[in-house]
Amino acid sequence: MKAEIIAVGTEILLGEIVDTNSAHIARQLPELGIDLFYKSVVGDNRGRIVEVFSRAWGRSDLTIITGGLGPTDDDMTREGICSVLGEEPHIDPDLEAHLRKFFVGRGYPMPESNLKQAWLIPSARALENPRGTAPGWWVERDGHVIVSMPGVPTEMERMWANEVRPELERRTLDGVLVTRTIKTIGIGEGSVDEMARPLYGTPGIGIGTYARADGVHLRIGAKAPTREQAWSLIRPVEQEMDQIFGNAIWGRDDDTFEGVIGDMLTARKQTLSTMESCTGGLLASTLTDVPGAATYYPGGIVTYWTDLKIDSGVDPGVIEEFGVISPETAEAMAKTVRERLGTDFGVGITGVAGPDPQEDKPPGTVHVAVASPDGAVVHLSMSMNSGRAAVKRRAVTNALLLLRRALLAEA
Amino acid sequence: MKAEIIAVGTEILLGEIVDTNSAHIARQLPELGIDLFYKSVVGDNRGRIVEVFSRAWGRSDLTIITGGLGPTDDDMTREGICSVLGEEPHIDPDLEAHLRKFFVGRGYPMPESNLKQAWLIPSARALENPRGTAPGWWVERDGHVIVSMPGVPTEMERMWANEVRPELERRTLDGVLVTRTIKTIGIGEGSVDEMARPLYGTPGIGIGTYARADGVHLRIGAKAPTREQAWSLIRPVEQEMDQIFGNAIWGRDDDTFEGVIGDMLTARKQTLSTMESCTGGLLASTLTDVPGAATYYPGGIVTYWTDLKIDSGVDPGVIEEFGVISPETAEAMAKTVRERLGTDFGVGITGVAGPDPQEDKPPGTVHVAVASPDGAVVHLSMSMNSGRAAVKRRAVTNALLLLRRALLAEA
Numbered sequence: 001m002k003a004e005i006i007a008v009g010t011e012i013l014l015g016e017i018v019d020t021n022s023a024h025i026a027r028q029l030p031e032l033g034i035d036l037f038y039k040s041v042v043g044d045n046r047g048r049i050v051e052v053f054s055r056a057w058g059r060s061d062l063t064i065i066t067g068g069l070g071p072t073d074d075d076m077t078r079e080g081i082c083s084v085l086g087e088e089p090h091i092d093p094d095l096e097a098h099l100r101k102f103f104v105g106r107g108y109p110m111p112e113s114n115l116k117q118a119w120l121i122p123s124a125r126a127l128e129n130p131r132g133t134a135p136g137w138w139v140e141r142d143g144h145v146i147v148s149m150p151g152v153p154t155e156m157e158r159m160w161a162n163e164v165r166p167e168l169e170r171r172t173l174d175g176v177l178v179t180r181t182i183k184t185i186g187i188g189e190g191s192v193d194e195m196a197r198p199l200y201g202t203p204g205i206g207i208g209t210y211a212r213a214d215g216v217h218l219r220i221g222a223k224a225p226t227r228e229q230a231w232s233l234i235r236p237v238e239q240e241m242d243q244i245f246g247n248a249i250w251g252r253d254d255d256t257f258e259g260v261i262g263d264m265l266t267a268r269k270q271t272l273s274t275m276e277s278c279t280g281g282l283l284a285s286t287l288t289d290v291p292g293a294a295t296y297y298p299g300g301i302v303t304y305w306t307d308l309k310i311d312s313g314v315d316p317g318v319i320e321e322f323g324v325i326s327p328e329t330a331e332a333m334a335k336t337v338r339e340r341l342g343t344d345f346g347v348g349i350t351g352v353a354g355p356d357p358q359e360d361k362p363p364g365t366v367h368v369a370v371a372s373p374d375g376a377v378v379h380l381s382m383s384m385n386s387g388r389a390a391v392k393r394r395a396v397t398n399a400l401l402l403l404r405r406a407l408l409a410e411a
Numbered sequence: 412m413k414a415e416i417i418a419v420g421t422e423i424l425l426g427e428i429v430d431t432n433s434a435h436i437a438r439q440l441p442e443l444g445i446d447l448f449y450k451s452v453v454g455d456n457r458g459r460i461v462e463v464f465s466r467a468w469g470r471s472d473l474t475i476i477t478g479g480l481g482p483t484d485d486d487m488t489r490e491g492i493c494s495v496l497g498e499e500p501h502i503d504p505d506l507e508a509h510l511r512k513f514f515v516g517r518g519y520p521m522p523e524s525n526l527k528q529a530w531l532i533p534s535a536r537a538l539e540n541p542r543g544t545a546p547g548w549w550v551e552r553d554g555h556v557i558v559s560m561p562g563v564p565t566e567m568e569r570m571w572a573n574e575v576r577p578e579l580e581r582r583t584l585d586g587v588l589v590t591r592t593i594k595t596i597g598i599g600e601g602s603v604d605e606m607a608r609p610l611y612g613t614p615g616i617g618i619g620t621y622a623r624a625d626g627v628h629l630r631i632g633a634k635a636p637t638r639e640q641a642w643s644l645i646r647p648v649e650q651e652m653d654q655i656f657g658n659a660i661w662g663r664d665d666d667t668f669e670g671v672i673g674d675m676l677t678a679r680k681q682t683l684s685t686m687e688s689c690t691g692g693l694l695a696s697t698l699t700d701v702p703g704a705a706t707y708y709p710g711g712i713v714t715y716w717t718d719l720k721i722d723s724g725v726d727p728g729v730i731e732e733f734g735v736i737s738p739e740t741a742e743a744m745a746k747t748v749r750e751r752l753g754t755d756f757g758v759g760i761t762g763v764a765g766p767d768p769q770e771d772k773p774p775g776t777v778h779v780a781v782a783s784p785d786g787a788v789v790h791l792s793m794s795m796n797s798g799r800a801a802v803k804r805r806a807v808t809n810a811l812l813l814l815r816r817a818l819l820a821e822a
Contacts, residue, residue: 013437017621026425040451071600110601111601113604189482190521193482284695302699302711304709385542
């Protein structure tokens with residue numbers, strides 16, 4: 001089945017917002033055996049919308065459209081589909097009733113402009129949208145399918161999961177692409193590529209390497225009639241890679257540093273606390289992105305001001321002698337929060353997020369320390385040449401990396 | 412000047428990573444007077460890369476390509492450009508020397524596969540990449556330009572800012588599109604649209620409404636020969652909107668809630684502290700995304716465990732009586748952190764991030780409280796039907812919204 005994805009919206013074309021919907025959908029097409037050949041973006045322009053929709057209708061079996069279903073004049077996805085199919089829209093009484101009920105529930109009157117969200121055409125059936133006012137459309141004619149969903153990610157994702165994906169799964173698949181991602185850390189992309197090269201020839205297998213913030217990923221892909229057959233091609237290659245990369249492999253597929261660390265702590269019934277300065281709570285927030293983080297993470301302190309570091313128990317003498325931006329202060333923060341919150345591990349981060357220097361240390365200077373149950377403390381110091389947001393993000397990634405090292409060492 | 416953007420990479424096509432580069436570039440083209448007509452993504456497939464590049468070379472004056480410049484076999488952007496132009500690559504001695512120096516600096520040997528990052532073709536000049544090993548290409552022939560940049564955002568963004576954008580600015584522009592975004596809160600998109608409708612007819616002006624997490628945005632766009640002329644079209648419309656929406660307008664263009672709040676606090680020389688449970692530090696991290704946040708934000712406490720809330724000074728009686736997930740506990744947290752850290756304002760957040768319920772409260776239940784200098788406390792309670800990450804994000808947005816209200820009330 002040949003598919004393409006179209007995102008509608010001038011805001012997306014001009015990059016005022018990033019289109020995450022296309023990625024969300026594209027990620028799931030391979031396992032459905034659907035080949036994605038094109039991804040494109042079109043602005044809120046009637047002519048260009050019709051042009052792009054007709055080309056898609058002509059060349060693809062399945063066209064997935066997101067956005068342009070709002071109530072305003074510059075929401076033209078419905079109008080575009082009508083033109084391409086040459087069908088006239090009518091207001092569907094059930095949809096209208098449902099729409100008016102929605103507004104009653106919200107307690108304010110429905111602007112008449114919203115009425116077009118109750119449109120249907122002969123070839124379209126409505127897709128439920130419990131999270132918003134715009135229903136989607138499943139349009140089918142002459143062996144072509146157009147799926148139209150709202151652009152608001154939470155609305156789109158639910159409609160995709162509950163209405164669209166199940167329907168696509170029901171349609172027979174001629175072959176399935178299964179992928180396995182192996183995540184390594186501590187080796188450059190070129191070297192990972194050379195180490196994995198002996199496996200590149202493996203029949204039925206495709207291998208790619210990708211440099212990421214959390215290390216270099218190896219992606220093994222296999223296409224076969226069934227998932228089982230695809231997996232039987234992937235497994236031996238994966239085992240070879242385990243041999244080649246050993247401990248440099250920290251995770252697979254959707255694994256994250258914070259998730260892997262959470263699993264290690266949960267398995268060992270150990271706990272963790274944090275004291276952050278320049279990352280301003282991003283480490284705590286990242287740790288608590290993991291469901292069940294409460295099992296091993298009681299909490300942490302964001303000590304943005306030096307006074308608050310001292311009030312929280314950090315020895316002023318250390319700060320006095322070595323400065324706030326120093327490995328010694330990071331170590332004192334890690335030890336202090338570990339003792340104070342009574343956890344097995346403690347993490348301390350201090351540095352300069354920027355844009356201005358601090359204590360004559362340039363922006364991007366960051367010191368991380370992890371205190372372990374056995375009293376050992378490991379350090380990591382880095383100096384990054386990037387913006388404030390990136391400095392915070394990378395400092396957190398490196399803190400998690402250091403934490404994993406401490407957990408491996410302590411095991 | 413007709414432009415298109417092409418992102419290269421199977422990982423992007425399959426949505427394993429989201430392409431932020433295209434948005435970053437697209438956002439800046441209008442002010443350069445460059446019309447963006449197409450945005451597309453192509454996988455690491457030689458045939459399809461050549462097909463997409465040739466179509467671009469044929470129909471666009473300027474083609475901006477990101478990705479596919481890595482050292483591995485599946486990085487084929489250079490090869491693709493060579494095929495389209497029918498030019499043979501050679502290894503440029505300066506680029507090779509620079510490349511080898513880079514690896515010496517990193518302290519490990521250069522894999523020979525990296526050598527193709529020293530390639531040039533007759534129509535191409537290299538674009539410096541101080542953040543990585545892959546230089547970009549500025550390719551120019553027969554009145555067409557191809558700009559090829561690395562896919563790693565930090566490398567791409569620097570190359571764009573220092574090499575590509577300045578060169579594009581030097582080329583004369585026939586017209587400039589200026590946009591002004593007005594950000595409102597508390598009014599639905601349909602109503603905002605109806606309230607702004609009288610202005611839609613304004614000659615030379617385009618107006619769009621966009622529903623966002625931080626409210627409904629109105630985008631005023633004007634195209635004119637010069638920036639001044641464009642602004643003279645926008646200004647009167649903007650003044651009308653100030654009249655129509657008044658206090659519902661909280662910001663413009665790149666303004667963020669956290670930035671606007673930071674400006675208010677800085678102007679009043681007031682301070683703020685936070686005690687978070689279900690958002691796990693995301694509020695602190697969001698506040699400290701603002702450069703200069705240290706002026707008004709000493710820090711906060713992430714009290715993920717109830718014990719830690721109590722150790723931090725929250726009255727156990729309140730938790731006992733009303734439960735951890737309650738407006739009363741949120742209020743106690745806000746007051747406690749405000750007193751404890753000696754700030755003018757204090758924010759407390761408690762709730763259920765999910766996926767599991769807590770105290771029989773469903774996931775997505777969140778209570779926020781803001782304590783003001785005059786002793787007043789404002790509340791906001793919400794129940795969201797979305798995933799863990801979205802619950803955290805929206806809880807923070809609502810906390811900032813409540814904080815703005817408290818600041819306005821206290822003024």
